[in-house]
Amino acid sequence: MSFQLPALKYDYKALEPYIDAMTMDIHYNKHHGAYTTNLNSAIVGTSLDDLPIEEILREVSKHSAAVRNNGGGYYNHNLFWEVMTPSGGGLPTGELYSAIVKNFGSFDEFKEKFSSAAATRFGSGWAWLVWTGNELKVFSTPNQDNPLMDVSEIKGFPLMGLDVWEHAYYLKYQNRRVEYVQNFWNVIDWKTVNERFIIATNK
Amino acid sequence: MKHELPKLNYAADALASVISTKTMEFHYGKHHQAYVNNLNNLIPGTRFENASLEEIIREADGGILNNGAQVWNHTFYFESFSASPKSKPEGELLAAIEIAFGSFDEFKSKFSNAAVTLFGSGWAWLVIDTDGKLAITQESNAGNPIRKNQKPLLTCDVWEHAYYLDYQNRRPDYVQAFWNILDWKVVEDRFRKSR
Numbered sequence: 001m002s003f004q005l006p007a008l009k010y011d012y013k014a015l016e017p018y019i020d021a022m023t024m025d026i027h028y029n030k031h032h033g034a035y036t037t038n039l040n041s042a043i044v045g046t047s048l049d050d051l052p053i054e055e056i057l058r059e060v061s062k063h064s065a066a067v068r069n070n071g072g073g074y075y076n077h078n079l080f081w082e083v084m085t086p087s088g089g090g091l092p093t094g095e096l097y098s099a100i101v102k103n104f105g106s107f108d109e110f111k112e113k114f115s116s117a118a119a120t121r122f123g124s125g126w127a128w129l130v131w132t133g134n135e136l137k138v139f140s141t142p143n144q145d146n147p148l149m150d151v152s153e154i155k156g157f158p159l160m161g162l163d164v165w166e167h168a169y170y171l172k173y174q175n176r177r178v179e180y181v182q183n184f185w186n187v188i189d190w191k192t193v194n195e196r197f198i199i200a201t202n203k
Numbered sequence: 204m205k206h207e208l209p210k211l212n213y214a215a216d217a218l219a220s221v222i223s224t225k226t227m228e229f230h231y232g233k234h235h236q237a238y239v240n241n242l243n244n245l246i247p248g249t250r251f252e253n254a255s256l257e258e259i260i261r262e263a264d265g266g267i268l269n270n271g272a273q274v275w276n277h278t279f280y281f282e283s284f285s286a287s288p289k290s291k292p293e294g295e296l297l298a299a300i301e302i303a304f305g306s307f308d309e310f311k312s313k314f315s316n317a318a319v320t321l322f323g324s325g326w327a328w329l330v331i332d333t334d335g336k337l338a339i340t341q342e343s344n345a346g347n348p349i350r351k352n353q354k355p356l357l358t359c360d361v362w363e364h365a366y367y368l369d370y371q372n373r374r375p376d377y378v379q380a381f382w383n384i385l386d387w388k389v390v391e392d393r394f395r396k397s398r
Binding site for chain 2: 030123165174
């Protein structure tokens with residue numbers, strides 16, 4: 001079995017003006033595409049070949065750096081595209097909204113905390129909202145690590161991830177990562193994030 | 204001590220065949236400047252207030268280390284370029300490179316490989332290692348060989364901000380072009396002073 005680059009549910013210019021078409025095209029086809037190809041090369045003919053990506057990441061410390069980096073890159077970008085939509089933004093819906101208020105005090109406090117995790121990650125990495133099994137947490141990981149990995153400082157089910165590698169925003173925002181993070185809130189797909197929350201809490 | 208953004212010894216458009224003016228303006232004018240500003244904001248009232256960048260790199264942690272090392276790294280990087288560079292090392296440096304790596308071409312290939320394969324943000328380095336021999340190393344993020352008692356001779360910035368406007372995902376193209384503006388005279392001077 002080999003992993004496939006999943007189809008996007010919107011076109012490259014759909015998230016403009018927040019994420020430009022050129023960035024979408026290169027980010028999806030070149031970066032995500034390369035992680036997918038390199039992951040497949042790293043696992044072909046090994047015992048990981050038939051495993052779901054979540055299983056591979058769960059014990060990633062036992063595998064090569066290529067599996068960790070490309071497996072993480074494959075999963076993280078899948079999730080990133082999935083939690084964005086041209087009709088996004090606004091407030092979270094359903095059970096997720098109540099849980100955010102319960103965990104962080106208010107939606108604004110959550111937003112502030114998540115934005116800060118994204119802005120202050122030094123170097124390349126991701127900001128996360130994760131369900132740990134009994135609460136919501138916000139944090140960041142370096143490079144292509146994620147909360148499914150045994151190497152992650154905080155482990156759990158990722159509900160949303162924000163890519164803060166420079167390739168995610170440099171063509172449009174250059175050094176202004178903060179502005180990119182601010183604009184991300186206009187394309188976040190709360191419906192999808194809430195669905196992921198329901199799946200996570202019913203596990 | 205207030206740290207300053209060092210002047211470039213060439214114009215912002217001087218390296219445009221390899222590094223565009225726009226990249227220079229952001230990389231030097233925004234990123235390098237921000238590391239200087241952040242460092243100056245972080246050190247007052249700490250024991251690093253009057254420390255040199257080298258002391259910061261050896262002894263600091265957290266934001267002071269990251270910003271201090273990034274000031275040093277970028278200064279070292281920008282200093283090594285020229286619009287009319289010496290394209291190959293000679294003399295003792297060339298001899299040392301041949302001893303360590305077999306030939307100048309093999310060195311270039313190994314250094315390029317280190318720059319291309321560093322995962323995430325960081326730097327590729329040519330250093331004099333603690334045993335006195337030349338070595339090629341990779342450092343993530345703000346890493347700097349001084350912290351490991353190695354003596355840096357040459358570096359290539361592979362944070363995406365160093366090349367993304369000009370090369371996007373094609374880091375190997377950037378690294379290949381990097382050799383066209385690298386001034387080996389600067390590296391020879393560093394080698395002479397480091398021994």
